[in-house]
Amino acid sequence: MNRLQKALDALVDRIDTPSPIVLVDVMQENIDRMQGFAAQHGLDLRPHVKTHKCVEIGRRQVKAGAVGITAGNVGEAEVFAAAGFDDIFIAYPVWPAGTKGPRIRKLSETTRLRVGVDNFAAIDALAGAMGDEPDRLEVVIEVDCGARRSGAPPEFAGELAAAARNRGLVPVGVFTYPGHGSAGPGSRKGAAEDQDAALTTAVRSLSAAGVSPLVVSAGSTPTVEFATNSVITEIRPGEYVFNDLNNARLGACTQDQIALFLAGTVVSDWVPDQVMLDVGTKALGREGTPEIGYGGIAGTAAVLSRLNEYHGFLPLPAGDFCPGVGTVLPVVPNHVCPVVVNFEEYIVTDSTGTSLERWRVDARGFLN
Incomplete structure (x- = not known):
């Protein structure tokens, strides 16, 4: 199992989504x-x-x-x-x-x-x-x-x-x-x-x-x-x-060196071969393109194809990955910096998910 998903599974009953998780x-x-x-x-x-x-x-x-x-x-x-x-x-x-x-x-x-x-x-x-x-x-x-x-x-x-x-x-x-x-x-x-x-x-x-x-x-x-x-x-x-994913694509880091992701929940699955997450532009920002998507699901080939303010559109790739309503997923941003400004605190854990702290994003909102 992907270690981001492993940490998230250990936290899922103790957090709300969307939330930024730091390993x-x-x-x-x-x-x-x-x-x-x-x-x-x-x-x-x-x-x-x-x-x-x-x-x-x-x-x-x-x-x-x-x-x-x-x-x-x-x-x-x-x-x-x-x-x-x-x-x-x-x-x-x-x-x-x-x-x-x-x-x-x-x-x-x-x-x-x-x-x-x-x-x-x-x-x-x-x-x-x-x-x-x-x-x-x-x-x-x-x-x-x-x-x-x-x-x-x-x-x-x-x-x-x-x-x-x-x-x-x-x-x-x-x-x-x-x-x-x-x-x-x-x-x-x-x-x-x-x-x-x-x-x-x-x-x-x-x-x-x-x-x-x-x-x-x-x-x-x-x-x-x-x-x-x-x-x-x-x-x-x-x-x-x-x-983040951009740095991984550039070769500046590996996937295992990504330390922040968003916990997002599947909230709807009526559209065939697509689910909706509670992760939109208010959480992720607008970094991405239709070609690379607007954030990826750790450990899978799935990427968000479109974002509204509070909705993330997740087409399901062929295979066994088919998360149902209520499933909490690790969403890895393309660019991490715009994510940070959207939240007042980080949920801080480790790769096992056994610890849980909350650290303030102290300079959030200070833009001048």
Whole structure:
């Protein structure tokens, strides 16, 4: 029997569905494996907490050896800072409008805070937000390595760093995101090579501007296996803590390394060769395509073909898999991050399902 189903069977009378189930032993193995990879290659590990948004999990990552954490926005950083995390990188080109400027300034008073920047206007705005103490804020220049998202051209990194220095901020290095490494199984290594090239160019640009790059930060879970270029000092994977079907399809993890799934119940079976689950977009998000489906049933070939808000459409493949109404199934998401934001807590067990704890998703709802 698939171990996700085995753990679920042991819990079924003690939980409601849909609920996110975390296998803590698998999760801890993932944490330790990534930390070991970082140590083997002389890299700092700064995991991205946007994947789990959970203080308890962040503490486990730091206990294993992470140098600090990565956050996706000011709100996430505030939640973790309030819980005692004192080394935080907001890996995002924050525009400090509204309340964000004062909040960043307050965070810098209690934590070693780094913020991403990729343009001159944001540098001016951040410096202004810091008032007469801009040197309390470290900035990391974001460069684009091919994902075509945010990030300046790598050759502009030095100009941006010099501008930050001139405004009294403390430029400490560069970072990038090789998001195009998720395009398909053959894309990971090429994206990592693009990342190496972009970071190398950015480091040269910083050096030419007289800025010493203390941190050269790379992501992500799909590409981290190839992030071993000597120019890189730090890695920022996030999804590795749980993993998901997308990472398994890419070859970035195995099925046995998936640590989070949703417990979902069959609620209707009137349509021939199809059952309905209580797992829809409100639980899974909308990640998927008609070709790969919108989540899979662990240990089977069955995938959800369509989602409504509270309904998951599950065509039944040929064979003996024919779950009846009331059957609780382990649904593995394509992309784990959108699942997390839909729930206030995790149900935490192990691969035997004998233990049961509940951990808060502490930064859920903090989107700015």
